[in-house]
Amino acid sequence: MITKPPFETLVTQHGPMVLRVCRATAGWADADDAWSETFLAALRAYPDLPAGANVEAWLVTIAHRKAIDVTRAAARRAVPVAELPENPAAAQAGPADLDLHAALAALPRKQREAVAYHYLAGLPYREIAAILGGTAEAARRAAADGIAKLRHSYPLGEFR
Amino acid sequence: MNANAGPRPPDLRGAYPVSETELRALHAQLAARAESAGLLDLAYRTIDSPVGALLLVATPAGLVRVAFASEDHDHVLAALAGQISPRILNAPQRLDDVARELDEYFTGARRHFDLPLDFQLSTGFRRAVLGQLPAIGYGQTASYAQVAAAAGHPRAFRAAGTACALNPLPVVVPCHRVVKSDGSPGRYRGGPAAKQLLLNLEAAA
Numbered sequence: 001m002i003t004k005p006p007f008e009t010l011v012t013q014h015g016p017m018v019l020r021v022c023r024a025t026a027g028w029a030d031a032d033d034a035w036s037e038t039f040l041a042a043l044r045a046y047p048d049l050p051a052g053a054n055v056e057a058w059l060v061t062i063a064h065r066k067a068i069d070v071t072r073a074a075a076r077r078a079v080p081v082a083e084l085p086e087n088p089a090a091a092q093a094g095p096a097d098l099d100l101h102a103a104l105a106a107l108p109r110k111q112r113e114a115v116a117y118h119y120l121a122g123l124p125y126r127e128i129a130a131i132l133g134g135t136a137e138a139a140r141r142a143a144a145d146g147i148a149k150l151r152h153s154y155p156l157g158e159f160r
Numbered sequence: 161m162n163a164n165a166g167p168r169p170p171d172l173r174g175a176y177p178v179s180e181t182e183l184r185a186l187h188a189q190l191a192a193r194a195e196s197a198g199l200l201d202l203a204y205r206t207i208d209s210p211v212g213a214l215l216l217v218a219t220p221a222g223l224v225r226v227a228f229a230s231e232d233h234d235h236v237l238a239a240l241a242g243q244i245s246p247r248i249l250n251a252p253q254r255l256d257d258v259a260r261e262l263d264e265y266f267t268g269a270r271r272h273f274d275l276p277l278d279f280q281l282s283t284g285f286r287r288a289v290l291g292q293l294p295a296i297g298y299g300q301t302a303s304y305a306q307v308a309a310a311a312g313h314p315r316a317f318r319a320a321g322t323a324c325a326l327n328p329l330p331v332v333v334p335c336h337r338v339v340k341s342d343g344s345p346g347r348y349r350g351g352p353a354a355k356q357l358l359l360n361l362e363a364a365a
Contacts, residue, residue, distance in 0.1 A: 011190065
């Protein structure tokens with residue numbers, strides 16, 4: 001009989017991956033919120049998850065919805081300001097590689113999500129298609145187009 | 161791995177480093193939110209003690225399991241996921257009172273535990289036996305036959321022994337005070353050395 005591992009195991013095993021995905025899809029500022037919302041929703045639904053299910057794909061599916069929710073909520077909260085407020089703590093906590101992060105953020109949403117779910121979460125395109133809708137081939141193309149644009153705007157020669 | 165895939169895909173993970181500090185903070189926030197949302201079926205933490213690392217696990221009703229290192233804490237948590245609920249998080253706060261009272265006990269400053277207990281892992285006669293154990297005072301001992309009699313079945317001393325050996329709440333529910341008629345310690349979840357250590361601790365205090 002397959003028994004489900006304690007939820008704690010999911011948080012320690014997949015917490016870093018979900019945080020990377022949230023940073024790529026929800027943006028750095030809203031990633032923590034998206035991460036918390038994802039794992040809280042996952043904890044709520046965990047007893048009903050079939051034993052033996054693909055846990056990574058399940059978590060990314062939840063993170064996908066939560067990233068959309070938190071970015072929408074942030075957009076509603078946003079008010080125009082004359083000057084950017086100084087926030088050294090946020091600047092320190094920012095991405096190690098601002099250029100790549102900015103290049104990724106500039107991609108159309110579907111390409112950014114396909115890139116994040118394949119290259120950060122490691123999901124196969126079949127699983128990504130189930131999350132984004134459309135076919136596995138369309139998901140593969142979205143990720144390939146996204147990577148091509150990243151290579152164009154970012155010195156991907158550094159990558160081997 | 162794919163010869164016609166062109167340049168190898170970038171390792172984007174390098175652009176998204178995740179630190180232990182960030183993850184610890186997010187984890188603590190998740191535990192707090194899960195607790196207030198009523199989603200934390202089992203909270204746990206570990207403490208150091210003279211009988212080795214102890215795993216403490218609590219439901220919202222109270223302490224449900226104390227486990228010795230020899231039982232393998234990961235194994236115990238995996239079993240609890242099946243027995244009670246897989247909604248388990250390392251959430252030390254719910255166990256603050258338990259940890260404090262155990263600490264006081266091990267320094268000799270505490271003789272009674274005053275904690276909400278959840279006995280759902282014990283049923284029937286075993287549960288009845290455990291209910292008799294707090295009546296054995298600090299520093300005292302009783303025989304398995306005496307405990308069986310107190311639980312209403314004087315001849316069931318073997319079953320009483322099993323109930324003590326499988327006590328899900330050792331130390332707090334004092335099965336270590338039940339010894340063989342010849343005075344030797346008898347079976348114990350934490351091993352005979354741990355049982356003798358607790359008996360010596362109470363005798364010395």
